[in-house]
Amino acid sequence: MSENSSGNASLLPEPPWLVRPGARTWRCDPAPAEVRGFHTALPGYALSPLTELPPLAAELGVGRVFVKDESCRLGLPAFKVLGASWAIHRTLADRAANGTEPGPVTLVTATDGNHGRAVARTARLLGQRAHVFVPRGVHPRAVAAIVAEEAKVTEVAGPYDEAVRVASEAAATPGTVLVQDTAWPGYERIPGWIVEGYSTLCAEIDEQLTDEGAVEGPDLVAVPVGVGSLAQAVVTHYRSRPSGRASALLSVEPETAACVLESLTLGEPVSVTTGETAMAGLNCGTPSSIAWPRLHAGLDAAVAVLDAESVRAAGDLAALGVSSGPCGAASLAGLRAVLTGVGAGERRTALGLDTTSVVVLLSTEGAAANPHSAVDD
Numbered sequence: 001m002s003e004n005s006s007g008n009a010s011l012l013p014e015p016p017w018l019v020r021p022g023a024r025t026w027r028c029d030p031a032p033a034e035v036r037g038f039h040t041a042l043p044g045y046a047l048s049p050l051t052e053l054p055p056l057a058a059e060l061g062v063g064r065v066f067v068k069d070e071s072c073r074l075g076l077p078a079f080k081v082l083g084a085s086w087a088i089h090r091t092l093a094d095r096a097a098n099g100t101e102p103g104p105v106t107l108v109t110a111t112d113g114n115h116g117r118a119v120a121r122t123a124r125l126l127g128q129r130a131h132v133f134v135p136r137g138v139h140p141r142a143v144a145a146i147v148a149e150e151a152k153v154t155e156v157a158g159p160y161d162e163a164v165r166v167a168s169e170a171a172a173t174p175g176t177v178l179v180q181d182t183a184w185p186g187y188e189r190i191p192g193w194i195v196e197g198y199s200t201l202c203a204e205i206d207e208q209l210t211d212e213g214a215v216e217g218p219d220l221v222a223v224p225v226g227v228g229s230l231a232q233a234v235v236t237h238y239r240s241r242p243s244g245r246a247s248a249l250l251s252v253e254p255e256t257a258a259c260v261l262e263s264l265t266l267g268e269p270v271s272v273t274t275g276e277t278a279m280a281g282l283n284c285g286t287p288s289s290i291a292w293p294r295l296h297a298g299l300d301a302a303v304a305v306l307d308a309e310s311v312r313a314a315g316d317l318a319a320l321g322v323s324s325g326p327c328g329a330a331s332l333a334g335l336r337a338v339l340t341g342v343g344a345g346e347r348r349t350a351l352g353l354d355t356t357s358v359v360v361l362l363s364t365e366g367a368a369a370n371p372h373s374a375v376d377d
Helices: 034-040 054-060 081-097 114-125 140-147 160-170 189-211 229-238 259-266 291-298 307-319 326-339 344-350
Strands: 017-019 050-052 064-069 106-110 129-134 152-155 176-178 220-224 248-254 301-305 358-363
Touching: 017 259, 017 344, 034 081, 034 189, 050 189, 054 064, 054 326, 064 189, 081 114, 081 189, 106 114, 106 160, 114 129, 114 140, 129 140, 129 160, 140 152, 160 176, 189 229, 189 358, 220 229, 220 326, 229 248, 229 291, 248 259, 248 326, 259 291, 259 301, 301 326, 307 326, 326 344, 326 358
Parallel strands: 064 358, 106 129, 106 176, 129 152, 220 248, 220 358, 248 301
Antiparallel strands: 017 301, 050 064
């Protein structure tokens, strides 16, 4: 296992971290129930694995640790296709209902990798076109995977936020639709559908934990965060429960792109300047406008981690049989940062964790989704 599990764990410095008492009492409306039925009807649908890893539970001093393994979701190595498929389905149905001229449409998006490939795959399967904008820092193999889906790819010299801006401008032409997984004022409907699509992942976890005897659900869910759309879906799911256990929800970001942590600290959504990170899919500088209100109200805590910590966590998960890239393994890296080092006892208490707690780590991508970790091989 990693150095974090060694006897020197107590010497680790306190991580960038924020805890927010009271978040577990906030409630919201659930995601639409029909989303799950849409996904289960898709060719190739299957529940992604929820794998229990007792060595991690022993290392972290909790009762049980499960990893939701999104390394193979509808034939792609990341969870993003859940949101893209549902949003594109809703978009095309909406266009047909409004009497829009029939025929192929160009689906435009910006991506750090996984979302763009999911949009491109869905477009190809539905006989549509895709135009994907990628920012600097996306690995050439990730770009090649999008091209292989028959999408047009335009590389942008700037960061993710700049790629989103350029994609939005490109989608202003006739016969195009922007399918972006982040929102801003004036562009929120389609990103909302994308978030709804992610709800299937959470519904699966409920069923799988019940099958594993953890019928009350998780005590804590750790979720990697870029713009916050998946975290929005997680907050919506666990804060819409009318009764039962109120799960603690922990967001994890790269230290070089911790826009949600910074926004929570300041109490308002802000943009941060991003740097290079192995967690390419989390390298986002601005929270989604529709995610922010739910993250602000419903997240218990946020933490930021270093690349070395996420890469180490990916290696440890691989040794335990779970394929995960640095983005997916960020959830493990974040939980380790919270439960070890200076102040770990106080952080554990703040999250309500003890030796009987059930923890779920969302591993949002497989190793094949993010070749960044192989750069130094």
